[in-house]
Amino acid sequence: MRRALLLLFFLASTALAQDKPTLPKDLAPVPEPPPPPAGHELTPSLEPEVTIRQRGEEQVEEFRIGGKLYMMKVTPKIGKPYYLVDERGDGKFLRHDGPESGVRVPQWVIFQF
Numbered sequence: 804m805r806r807a808l809l810l811l812f813f814l815a816s817t818a819l820a821q822d823k824p825t826l827p828k829d830l831a832p833v834p835e836p837p838p839p840p841a842g843h844e845l846t847p848s849l850e851p852e853v854t855i856r857q858r859g860e861e862q863v864e865e866f867r868i869g870g871k872l873y874m875m876k877v878t879p880k881i882g883k884p885y886y887l888v889d890e891r892g893d894g895k896f897l898r899h900d901g902p903e904s905g906v907r908v909p910q911w912v913i914f915q916f
Contacts, residue, residue, distance in 0.1 A: 839845070854865045860880040865872055875896065878884040887896035 848869055850868075852867045852870075854867070856863045856865065862878040864876040864878075866874040866876075871892075873889050873892070875887040876884055877887065883900065886899040888899055889896050
């Protein structure tokens with residue numbers, strides 16, 4: 804009993820000794836980031852476009868680059884979200900239970916005509 808009271812006193816004293824952290828008053832605002840180097844500017848046509856749709860009780864996020872659908876994230880009302888990915892670009896979507904499921908080899912479009 805005595806050990807329990809001693810332990811309770813120790814825990815209460817450490818909880819009371821903790822102060823909320825205070826921020827210094829003389830903080831400077833964060834400066835704007837520099838522009839990207841020449842040749843590395845963002846190209847809006849290569850950035851993904853995301854469209855969010857409600858399909859019944861589930862939410863579907865469609866990801867497109869250059870107008871071509873390459874991935875969908877489906878979030879059902881009950882359960883975990885899953886991804887449908889067009890890995891080959893042929894319009895056939897494969898299900899992945901997360902963005903990190905399995906080994907994904909980097910793929911780039913080298914030439915397109």
